[in-house]
Amino acid sequence: MEFGAQEILVIIAGILLALYYWSTSTYSHWKRLGIPGPKPTPLVGNLGPFFFGKISLNELLDELYNKWKNEPFFGIYNARTPALMITDPDLVRNILIKDFNIFPGRGIHVNKEDPLAEHLVSIDGHKWKVLRTKLTPIFTTGKLKLMVDLMLECVQHFEKYLKNHVGIGGVVDCREVAAKFTTDVIGSCAFGINMNALDREDSQFRTIGRKMFETSYYKMLKRLIREFAPRFSKLIGITGMPKTSADFFINTIRETMEFRESKNFVRHDLVDILRDIKKNQREIDFEITENLLAAQAMVFFAAGFETSSTTISFALYELAIAPEIQEKLRFEIIDTLKRHNGQLSYDIVNEMKYLHMVIQETLRKDSPAGLLRRKSIQPYELPGTNITLPAGTIVQIPVYSFHHDERYYPSPETFDPERFNENEKRHPMVHLPFGDGPKNCIGARFALYQSKLGLISVLKNFRVSPSKSTQVPYKIDSTAVILAAVGGIHLQFDPLN
Numbered sequence: 001m002e003f004g005a006q007e008i009l010v011i012i013a014g015i016l017l018a019l020y021y022w023s024t025s026t027y028s029h030w031k032r033l034g035i036p037g038p039k040p041t042p043l044v045g046n047l048g049p050f051f052f053g054k055i056s057l058n059e060l061l062d063e064l065y066n067k068w069k070n071e072p073f074f075g076i077y078n079a080r081t082p083a084l085m086i087t088d089p090d091l092v093r094n095i096l097i098k099d100f101n102i103f104p105g106r107g108i109h110v111n112k113e114d115p116l117a118e119h120l121v122s123i124d125g126h127k128w129k130v131l132r133t134k135l136t137p138i139f140t141t142g143k144l145k146l147m148v149d150l151m152l153e154c155v156q157h158f159e160k161y162l163k164n165h166v167g168i169g170g171v172v173d174c175r176e177v178a179a180k181f182t183t184d185v186i187g188s189c190a191f192g193i194n195m196n197a198l199d200r201e202d203s204q205f206r207t208i209g210r211k212m213f214e215t216s217y218y219k220m221l222k223r224l225i226r227e228f229a230p231r232f233s234k235l236i237g238i239t240g241m242p243k244t245s246a247d248f249f250i251n252t253i254r255e256t257m258e259f260r261e262s263k264n265f266v267r268h269d270l271v272d273i274l275r276d277i278k279k280n281q282r283e284i285d286f287e288i289t290e291n292l293l294a295a296q297a298m299v300f301f302a303a304g305f306e307t308s309s310t311t312i313s314f315a316l317y318e319l320a321i322a323p324e325i326q327e328k329l330r331f332e333i334i335d336t337l338k339r340h341n342g343q344l345s346y347d348i349v350n351e352m353k354y355l356h357m358v359i360q361e362t363l364r365k366d367s368p369a370g371l372l373r374r375k376s377i378q379p380y381e382l383p384g385t386n387i388t389l390p391a392g393t394i395v396q397i398p399v400y401s402f403h404h405d406e407r408y409y410p411s412p413e414t415f416d417p418e419r420f421n422e423n424e425k426r427h428p429m430v431h432l433p434f435g436d437g438p439k440n441c442i443g444a445r446f447a448l449y450q451s452k453l454g455l456i457s458v459l460k461n462f463r464v465s466p467s468k469s470t471q472v473p474y475k476i477d478s479t480a481v482i483l484a485a486v487g488g489i490h491l492q493f494d495p496l497n
Contacts, residue, residue: 107375
């Protein structure tokens with residue numbers, strides 16, 4: 001059958017009309033509930049500038065937040081999906097902690113055909129609760145003290161690497177060297193594996209880690225399709241990780257577990273916890289598959305190296321453009337080391353109060369993750385209103401916006417560690433770099449010590465300053481999952497001795 005030009009135009013018009021109707025069919029949701037918010041645009045909702053690569057998601061949501069922050073909440077549309085933005089810290093506390101039973105999950109679509117999709121960050125409900133309980137013992141204070149001792153071996157390699165590569169002075173790609181350091185740390189502490197990221201440019205773990213977080217508009221588009229059109233994503237075979245990378249994790253965890261089993265070798269780390277889960281399958285009322293175990297290892301690896309390397313590199317950036325703060329921190333580090341004969345330990349790191357303040361201020365101003373998300377599983381009456389949210393409502397907590405709100409942090413674009421001295425008091429829900437409540441970051445304390453040791457390694461040996469390629473202020477990469485600066489962070493490292 002042949003179609004003439006007129007028929008073709010009618011068909012195209014019909015398709016466009018159907019697409020328009022489909023994309024806007026949800027846009028009366030917030031109005032029906034009596035919740036204010038900005039007017040959406042067909043297809044893209046309120047995220048148009050982000051979808052078209054003009055601005056990062058954090059910056060776009062911050063613009064909306066600043067227009068509506070005098071309301072306790074407002075409604076937006078992620079494409080065609082309604083999402084409630086929370087601007088009231090008390091309501092944030094209710095959602096994350098008090099009413100966690102109503103908002104127990106992040107609402108992440110899990111594609112069962114993706115072998116590593118069911119990890120601690122993505123799953124909800126009973127399976128999450130069981131795995132979280134099983135994995136939590138890795139991060140007790142006693143285990144952390146042992147981990148810090150293992151981290152110190154990586155610190156020695158890191159310092160040697162920097163001295164060999166910087167020489168008498170040079171420009172360093174802070175994100176890359178920090179990622180190599182944290183890759184080796186997570187390998188040693190969680191997997192008992194020497195990942196060789198510092199010693200070898202072709203380290204497979206570092207190569208895969210780089211691919212996981214490399215930025216491009218194409219990768220961002222794939223993430224958006226998985227997020228906003230999960231059925232279509234499944235239909236066209238989009239997965240969270242390439243098959244070769246997924247197979248690498250699955251094979252590595254299997255081989256490591258089998259080796260330890262054959263040698264009766266115990267290290268009390270993540271791999272041993274996974275071995276224990278597998279051995280005690282009969283105590284668990286769902287199937288413990290090889291893929292499920294590997295998925296937990298994968299997310300620990302990804303979260304363990306990337307967020308901390310981001311924190312280290314942005315802390316160095318902030319210290320490079322605020323030399324007086326850098327010198328104050330260096331004095332504390334060197335003075336503390338002198339008092340302990342140059343030795344470091346879990347307790348000695350805890351003595352460095354200003355270091356803790358610097359890390360906390362970095363996590364405020366340059367937080368790796370700028371948005372928290374929860375999804376309700378039953379109707380929820382918003383406190384102090386007669387508005388009831390239906391079950392399945394997505395709520396979003398704009399961490400970036402809270403961290404940059406002048407009501408809580410005067411002159412928010414100024415890097416000021418004194419905001420986190422012991423005398424400063426503020427609402428606990430306006431500083432959320434690791435989230436809060438039962439679903440907070442399980443490895444938060446591990447990340448803090450890893451980041452602190454990375455900074456100590458650099459600052460006791462080098463003075464950092466902006467290089468010719470350092471952009472001040474930096475521009476946020478609009479395609480990045482985790483906070484990243486366009487062009488990276490390249491700083492001048494000059495040896496102190």
